[in-house]
Amino acid sequence: MHLFDIRTLLLVITLAMICRAAILGYVWQVERQYTPIRYWAAGSTAIAIGALLVGLRGIAPDMLSVWVAQALIIFGWLTLSGGTVLAAEQTPPWRAGIALALVSVAGVAWYLWATPHSGHYPAFVAV
Secondary structure: OOOOEHHHHHHHHHHHHHHHHHHHHHHHHHOOOOHHHHHHHHHHHHHHHHHHHHHOEOOEOHHHHHHHHHHHHHHHHHHHHHHHHHHOOOOOOHHHHHHHHHHHHHHHHHHHHHOHHHHOOOOOOEO
């Protein structure tokens, strides 16, 4: 007996991420002087939207559910880490951010081109 399938798990995770983004957005609205909150709210929102698009795979077009979703997730993580650097009052490690973005893009490219069969799983896969 399978309680959850992959899409249900993605939906639950997405709902948690949306709640986190909403809470961070509210905190940013209340405390605008603390700049890192803005980055954390924006990054959390981008990751939540990206996870939602991944969950819509098979329903939404592949361009939207793969390319746009991965771009939002990569952007979200870079934005979150930028907020963390600001909170630590350090200078941003631009080279590390660029390297992280390039590694992420290479990983997505590997997933899409080197292993194209990986992207064609059924919409509902039982866990």
